Amino acid sequence: MHIGGTPRGPGTAGAGRGAARAIAAVTLTAALSGAGTLVTTTDAARAAVVATTPGRQTGTPARQTGTPGRQTGTPTPQVGTPAPQTVAPAPRVGTPAQRSTTTTAPRTTVTSAHATPTAPPATTTTSPPATPTGPPATPTAPATAGAPLAGVGTTAPADAGSVDCRRVKCVALTFDDGPGPYTKTLLRTLAAYGARATFFVVGQNVTAYPGIVRRAHAAGHEIGNHSWSHPDLSRLPAKSIRSQLARTDRAVEAATGVRPALVRPPYGAFDASVRRQAKRPLVLWSVDTLDWRYRNSARVARKAIKSVRPGSVILFHDIHPTTVRAIPKVLRTLSKRGYRFVTVSQLFGGRPPRLVHSRG
Numbered sequence: 001m002h003i004g005g006t007p008r009g010p011g012t013a014g015a016g017r018g019a020a021r022a023i024a025a026v027t028l029t030a031a032l033s034g035a036g037t038l039v040t041t042t043d044a045a046r047a048a049v050v051a052t053t054p055g056r057q058t059g060t061p062a063r064q065t066g067t068p069g070r071q072t073g074t075p076t077p078q079v080g081t082p083a084p085q086t087v088a089p090a091p092r093v094g095t096p097a098q099r100s101t102t103t104t105a106p107r108t109t110v111t112s113a114h115a116t117p118t119a120p121p122a123t124t125t126t127s128p129p130a131t132p133t134g135p136p137a138t139p140t141a142p143a144t145a146g147a148p149l150a151g152v153g154t155t156a157p158a159d160a161g162s163v164d165c166r167r168v169k170c171v172a173l174t175f176d177d178g179p180g181p182y183t184k185t186l187l188r189t190l191a192a193y194g195a196r197a198t199f200f201v202v203g204q205n206v207t208a209y210p211g212i213v214r215r216a217h218a219a220g221h222e223i224g225n226h227s228w229s230h231p232d233l234s235r236l237p238a239k240s241i242r243s244q245l246a247r248t249d250r251a252v253e254a255a256t257g258v259r260p261a262l263v264r265p266p267y268g269a270f271d272a273s274v275r276r277q278a279k280r281p282l283v284l285w286s287v288d289t290l291d292w293r294y295r296n297s298a299r300v301a302r303k304a305i306k307s308v309r310p311g312s313v314i315l316f317h318d319i320h321p322t323t324v325r326a327i328p329k330v331l332r333t334l335s336k337r338g339y340r341f342v343t344v345s346q347l348f349g350g351r352p353p354r355l356v357h358s359r360g
Contacts, residue, residue, distance in 0.1 A: 163340050165347055169310040170340045172347045173197040173330075174285065175318040176226055176264065179209040179216070182324045187216060189324070193331040195341035197221050199318070200264040200283070203228035203248030210255040217256040222343035224262040224283065225249060234269040241277040262344060262352065275354070283344050283356040285315040291323040300326040305333050313344060313357055 163170065175186070178201055190197055199216055201223060206213050217223055227233060227244040236244070245263065253259050263278045270282055287307040291300045300323055304314050316323050331341065345352055 163342055163346060165311070165340070165342060165349070168340055169338050170342045170347055171308055171310070171334060172313045172342055172344045173316065173327075174200060174224075174264070174283070174313060174344065175316050175323075176200045177202055177205070177230065178318040179205050179212040180319040182321050183209065183212050183216070183318050186318050186324045186327060187212070187219060187221075189327050189331070190221070190341075191219060193335060193341070195331055196343050196346065197341065198224055198262070198283075198344045200224040200226035200262075201248070201252065202226050202230050203244075203251045206248065206251040206255060210251075213252065213255040217258065220343075222262070222345055223252055223256060223258070223260055224264055224344070225252070225260040226264050227266050230266045232267055232269045233265045233274045234271045238273055238277055241274055245278060281352045281354050281356060283313070283352065285313045286357045287312050287314040289314065289316055289323075289326075291320055291326070292317050295320060295322040297322045297326040297329075301329040301333075304330045308334060308339070310339075311347065313347070 173195065175183075175197060178199060183199075199213075199221055201213060203225075213223060225245055225248045228247040229244065231240075231244065233241050233244060249259050260280075262281055262283050264283045265274055265278075268284050275282060286309075287304060289300045289303045294300065300316070304316075304326070308314065316327070318324060334341075344356060348356075
């Protein structure tokens, strides 16, 4: 049979196979005896170079002599430095491709699903939110005294227990002789600043404006008794004193559902008989703005601002329009000075003394 014009007979093929067997036998013998490098003189043998020096065995163990089943003794490659030590274990550090899949962004680390992180997981966290380092602020309920609330017509009153007047500067604004036609405007102004006040009402006026009294009470202001018709109680017999106070109590309770807990005698006039008939704290004032005499808003505001001290009880009259117009400046100025506007009862922690101040 001819292929490409070159005769290939069985003799030639047999000789080739015999030479190959001889080369393999010599190669195996040299490998088992620890020989160096064997080079044959045939063309096929010149291409076969067997590296048997233990330190140079960096290839795959399967390519060593013959099949693994023929190595019955201690394998020669284990003499010297063990081959496994020349390659770092893949499970411990990951392959280079795995390490290259780690992308570090500012403050975060993104890794592939199979990569083993080599840095502590703290790099995946962001900066914690800032925490206050100073002392906690005095707790206040919404709309307590302070700067006016922009865009708010009325404001829910502060919780009575939210202001501790032993720790912060407090002042009690009090309004006598109402309610009247200007009291509604006053309530809006107080609400805009989150301020509380105490209204000592006249019983006759309560019956004329019950809705305003109800609104003041609902806003968190305190309602006190200022007699029925504003007489000098110290000149009345005990029976008349009781009548003046009782009639006003009933009018206030009808409007608000609450009986007044405080009494302010008209003109600040009282004696032992008035105290006995009142049977509750009598509240006077420490600052008299004289707004009933001087119907000037600037003067009224100036008097209040100049005379105020922590714990002051300031006397106003909400039946005068000049007084109502003075209140925004008073609230604005004292708010900037850190004052809180509270009721009389709140000023004393809910337990006012039997007599609050003398006439200022």
